[in-house]
Amino acid sequence: MAKCNCCGKGVSFGIQVSHSHRRSNRTWKANVKRVKAIVDGSPKYIYACTRCLRSGKVTRAV
Secondary structure, X not given: OOOOOOOOOOOEEEEEEOOOXXXXXXXXXXXXXXXXXXXXXXXXXXXXXXXXXXHOOOOEOO
């Protein structure tokens, strides 16, 4: 799974607990998209999470 190039958000791990309290490992995957963005003045493909896309940290290349 990819990581966000802006904030570094990626996969996080934890424990899933059922109703009967049986525990098993699980993962939470970040909503990461591959987008064409302006990086150092030139368009480049990067991985960015949707939080960074919405907040304007990433300038999209058209």
